[in-house]
Amino acid sequence: AIVDKYRRQPTYLVQVLREVQDALDHIPPAAMAYVASALGVPIGQVEAVTAFYAFFHDRPMGRYRVLISDNITDRMLGSMALVEHMLNRLKLKLGEVSADGVVSVGLTSCTGMCDQGPAMLVNNRTITRLTPRRIDEICELIRAQVPLDDWPSFYFKVDDNIRRADMLLAAQWSPGEALRAATSLGPQGMIHELRLSNLRGRGGAGFTTAVKWEAARNAPGHGPNATRYVVCNADEGEPGTFKDRVLLQSYAGHVFEGMTIAGYAIGASRGFLYLRGEYTYLLQALEKHLADLRKMNLLGRSVCGVEGFDFDIEIHVGAGAYVCGEETALIESLEGKPGRPRIRPPFPVTHGYLGQPTVVNNVETLCKVLEIATHGGARYAGLGTKQSTGTKILSVSGDVDRPGLYEYPFGVRIAQVLEDCGARHPQAVQVSGAAGMCLSEREFGRRIAFEDVPTAGSFMVFGAQRDLFEVARNFTHFFAHESCGFCTPCRVGTTLVSNLMDKIAAGHGTQYEMNELNRLAGVIKGSAHCGLGTASCNAIVDTVQKFRPAYEKRLKAVDFEPAFDLDAALAKAREVTGRDDADAHLAQGMEQH
């Protein structure tokens, strides 16, 4: 039934495996073989996809699969003590499945609930605001094997926490209003307004949206079935970011209408919303929203009554791979493959989904399109700064009194945001997630804008009591975990870096490790294949430069300290051989040195 639901199309492989796992709790070899044959793909591809995505398992996990969010903001809210508490209650070790097969507990990367953490996923359903008491209750429900649908509904409540609304979050739109404005402008007219607006992508890179749309529109397409596609990148995985979650939860109409306008402007008939697996709880409501839009003729054939404009949207759900936020990795995933970034050029605007011209835009970017279609690009460009027009939504979390979403015109100073959110004695702000910039107090006068501090939206505040070394260490673990393994500098380098940070944390760090961190950061940045790798050491470089005492207080005075006890490791060999050369003891050697 699952393969038939997806018309046995190989591009739906990730979706099919997701549903197989939901049905069977894991993806056994027999199911892989069946799916391979039904979709007509090599078994190796099914195995590779199963192995690639963190949420897929080829062996039985617990019937209740608990994954606790392990972002630094969760840790600041006491998540590790809660993990310990839960493991004790369930008499389990981390990553272990209980003997009766009922439950497994593990960690996962940021689940996008930093404003209401600590958070966890249970069978892909999000639970926020964990406390020891709530953990106790959850353990009882699991022990009694109460179905998730019968758990208290308030466990699953996810708040928007909109603290400051501006052009986007405060706007009221009736469905189809902006789309009708766009169709009256015509495709070229819409792109012209977009050019006037100077709208830039809100996913982090800041590429000019009009240039992207125009390039896709002008690209010829390939083969007898030449066509074009629109993709909304809702794989919001950057630690500390959760703005897209709110837009999808409460502004889904904006997102879908922005996609439809993009489809109209570039001449596409099909759009995909790629929803991160951590936001599966939104899927049902989003599907219903799409069905409502079809009933209103805002999707489907002759959309809005425009003859020849056929456009529809479908949702693909990710399966726990941060790298799929990179647009070519996302397209690979949409095609039913492991989400590994492609070699560019060619770019998606000419060779994207199935080799056809494809526009990939961030959720927030597409929402901005409504304002531009309705009121024109010039008005939009009147807000913000010269190179950064309009507004930016920030996801604020950490040591603040009022975590949540803050929408500002571009150009707002860091200090202003800190004041508005009630930051508590801030010593640092990590802007744009683990891959972004760590700003010290001396930089709080800087501005959020592409010409100064660019950001996809994450704004994590660290109070005076926080240890910036531990913040950077958490990020190194994140990157080592999320590296897709395609290229050696990132696959090996991120692990070496996180090992070095662990060694320093364990009290074995010396100047040698500091030099190695610096050297590896340069190697990875200069030779990794995609942005995940090149940005993976940004936090180390920033914190070493700006918060050096946090590292130095952990360093040993010696030039090198092994991470393990060499004498203990050699003791057995010395005993067996009866040889014990006094000069071969490393500690003595170091003292002589």
Ligand code: SF4
């Ligand atoms: Fe994969 Fe890392 Fe290389 Fe990017 S840099 S392709 S994430 S291994």
